[in-house]
Amino acid sequence: MPIYEFECEGCGAVFEELVAARATVVACPECGSERTRRLMSALSPPGRMPRGAGVRSDESRRREREAARQDRMGESRKRRAAGEKP
Ligand SMILES: [Zn+2]
Numbered sequence: 001m002p003i004y005e006f007e008c009e010g011c012g013a014v015f016e017e018l019v020a021a022r023a024t025v026v027a028c029p030e031c032g033s034e035r036t037r038r039l040m041s042a043l044s045p046p047g048r049m050p051r052g053a054g055v056r057s058d059e060s061r062r063r064e065r066e067a068a069r070q071d072r073m074g075e076s077r078k079r080r081a082a083g084e085k086p
Contacts, residue, residue, distance in 0.1 A: 009035040 006026050007014050010033030017026045025034045 005039040006036045007039055008033055009037060014039070 003016050003018050005014060005016050006028075008028035008030060010028060011031040013028055013030035015029055019026060026036050026038075027034050028036050
């Protein structure tokens with residue numbers, strides 16, 4: 001059986017379910033709502049990407065976090081320089 005990705009319209013949770021191709025209703029594991037829809041996106045979620053791709057995206061996420069941190073530090077330095085309290 002294929003694994004499909006579903007999105008809950010009730011709470012927005014995205015989850016994967018092993019379902020028969022003709023299964024119609026899959027309840028949300030988060031809130032129990034049956035208002036879920038199958039995502040037709042061809043994109044693989046990060047957890048199922050090939051190992052190499054996953055590592056690369058982790059690395060780029062880490063760099064983004066680092067850059068954001070540097071930005072914040074720069075901002076607070078600027079505020080301090082202007083004599084404002086954080
Ligand atoms: Zn839900």
